[in-house]
Amino acid sequence: MAPSTLCLCVLQLSLLAGFASGLQITSPGGISLEKASGESVTLDCQFKLDTEDSGPLDIEWSLLASDNQKNDEVVILYSGDRAYDNYYPPMKGRVHFNSADPKNGDASITLTGLKSSDTGTYQCKVKKAPGIGSRKMLLIVMVRPAKPRCYVEGPAEEGKDVVLRCTTSEGTQPLKYTWEKTSGSKTLPASAVIDPAVGTVIVKNASASASGTYHCAVGNRVGSEECILQLNVTPPSNTAAIAAAVIISILLILIIIAIILFCLWRARNNKKYEKEICNEIREDVPPPSSRISMARSLTANSKCSSLGSMSPSNISEFHIKSQYDKVPLSEEFERPPSHNPAPPPTVTRMAGANISRMGGVPVMIPAQTRDGSIV
Template sequence: MDFTISHLFCALITLIAVVARALEITSQGSTSIEMASGQSVMLDCQFTLATEDSGPLDIEWSLLASDNQKEDKVVILYSGDRAYEDYYPAVKGRVHFNSADPKNGDASINLTMLKSSDTGTYQCKVKKAPGIRSRKMLLTVMVKPSRPRCYAEGPTQEGKDVVLRCVSVEGTSPLQYTWEKTSDTKLLPASAMLDTAGGTMNIRNASNSYSGTYRCTAKNRVGMEECVLQLSITPPPNTAGIIAGAIIAVLLALIIIAIILFCCCRARHRKKYEKEISYEIREDVPPPKSRVSTARSFTSMGSHRSSLGSMSPSNMHEYTPKLQYDKIPSVEDYDRPPSQAPLPPPVAGRMGAPNLSRMGGIPVMIPAQNRDGSIV
């Protein structure tokens, strides 16, 4: 019984000694690396083999998942004396082994053109039966600050509070901003208050001596950028002059508007007056010619009727007019004097009293007249 226990104890010691002389990773560098985007990094993984490690050599680099529910991503693999670099599409073409023959003890890899998405924990696992070892490294890819923009917020007048701002759009936090004056005494104003995290500098009760060139620097652990601002403190504006000028401008505008309205009203009144005058009948304008002719014709017709009234039945047939309703008298007929008026055509036969009574007419006694129209 004691012999058996002693043999088991010796076997355990021998196994521990064999394992101690087996595969080992000898890299002693930092396991946390911070790099800037766009740069390259080497993830170190050196190892040694023992004579007892007789199996095939396998080297595997993987990106460990931050969530235990997800699988790890194999980045690059060496197996059967061959390297496989197309496992992870996110780093395809940007990762390769540092040594052309990793089995000589160098399992390190180079990762180029770093991106912020490359941030994570990488594990180097070396296997050669019966030995197996691994090493983890945390890689943080930081983005250096972009070129900041410097500007003054609000009015830059004497006696006012001036705010200078410095903003960098890109950059991995934390970012730190610093202000400095690069002209004259190169001293910041005594009333200046700096905000290194927000990038602002407040200057109270600014004066002309605060004018000059200022520089702002934005930096983090992987880089820095800067911008320059030219600050000019101006005297306060002449308020009284501005008010007087505004009043004069308003008065001139009102005068111009009044002149325009007066001209428009006057032109409108003149147009209306001319339109009314054009419809009035002036006394010095002679009446139309047709009206005069019509009046004369009525006068001549009246005199003709009077002459007819003095005629006897014996000669009445000579002056009996034969009306024509289908003929309209012309203007020349009205303008012709009574002496030149055409005589009516003679009647074919005389109409006696019997005939006149037969036709329904009433005989009238007409005094006898001579040719001159006087009563005989």
């Protein structure tokens, strides 16, 4: 070996010996911690300085990225005799140093109100020139199972497979489910099949003896919760009768709806027909004559027939009767009784002798029948 090479090896050994006697992390590294969400955890990092470590003390805690494409996050920092805990917003206010003066060799920190997002690898790095040391630890924050829900899936009838389910809304895997019967014989039916990973119990060909109270518990490494289920296995139902009743009910409802629609349709057609009859105008029928015009026409006809059959004996009666045959006008109906005209004077019939005595000449007028022929 050349003298230059020998000198270089001696120098490297001396440097390694110097570093070995410098700053040292005394807490064990490579450990794993499991905690439940909402709890607190202390990440231990004790160190020891050497007389040669005379530089400023720097302590850095960081959360290492699980992906090489991402950067490590500084959680808390101590430098220049001051602590800085605002580097990582998700942990702001939840992380602090255990010691008020980390220079005494305690760089441990405490995390409060743990969340599942706090899971990861943490590194403690202590630097005091020329010494430097670091350690890593894994923190696993597990979510405690939420209270599960127990229920029976499908009908619980004799002769059928009854499924009991137990589910929880949250909880860190792996979750383990356990079932037990707490009433009667306090043993699960012999035909029961349990799936502890999913939380189901299938009771094959269930019978009435399977009825009772069942207890389900779900848990992981940080906690457990439970629920209770009451199972009542009933006799099989008459599905054919139920189906027939449903069909008959549907038919009755359809018939009632059809009757209602028919009644509404008929009422609508009748109303439409009445409306068309009211609006129909017939051209071949003359308008009805008024009461007064009909009365006047009847009076005129009666006068004409009376004149045709008139004789001296009834001439005077015609004049009197004609006064009463007149149809009163609308004004006369409205006229007060005090304004009505006086009745015509009565004409007395005179005999032929009286007419001769008074200087008149009696005249014989042939008689006529009602149809106007001379008698």
